[in-house]
Amino acid sequence: MIGNKSVSRMLAAFGLAAFLGVAIYYSYWPDGEPRIAERPLVEVSVPPLAPIQKQGRTAFEENCAACHGENAAGRDGSGPPLIHRIYEPNHHGDQAFFLAAKNGVRQHHWRFGDMPPVDGIEDKEIEHIVAYVRRLQKANGIN
CATH class of the missing domain: 1.20.5 (Single alpha-helices involved in coiled-coils or other helix-helix interfaces)
Structure with a gap:
């Protein structure tokens, strides 16, 4: 027993x-x-960047990469890739990026949860980030 x-x-x-x-x-x-949480969700080819896009890359790394990954490739368990057809300009226009950064976004395309607003981000920084993301998208076949 x-x-x-x-x-x-x-x-x-x-x-x-x-x-x-x-x-x-x-x-x-x-x-x-x-x-690894750092593992990108998509492969991103990084093209040569114009000065405004380089500024956008810096602002992206400071404000967005923690969730959206390096070069907007997404991060497993953290945030979606922005280099994805869902974020093409015809579906998510530039203003959508401004609204998301300023106000946050409720979860709707992915299962990463709601995106909170980005504290202290300035419109000029968002403008540069959008230029950077759009350049990456175009270089990776998303127009």
């Missing part, structure tokens, strides 16, 4: 093993590469 302490220990060991198994499973992509 197994005692209550033995059953409790067995259940605890089983629970720990199950937890570790799930953690290991979800820490790797299907291709066997480690799943």
Whole structure:
């Protein structure tokens, strides 16, 4: 007969093993590469940038990259890629970027949750960010 302490220990060991198994499973992509929050969701080719686009890149890195990833490629678990057909100019015009940065956005295309407003961002910075994102989009076939 197994005692209550033995059953409790067995259940605890089983629970720990199950937890570790799930953690290991979800820490790797299907291709066997480690799943890292920094991993981009799309591949982005970065073209030569004009001065305003370079300023936009700097502003993007300071205000947006934490969620939308380096070069707007998205971040697993954090935010969607902006280099995606959903954000093409005919669907999300430039004003949509201004509104999102200033007011935030309710979740609607992706399952990353609501986007909060970007604290302290200036219209000129958003203008530069939009120029940068649009350049990246065009270079990656999104017009």
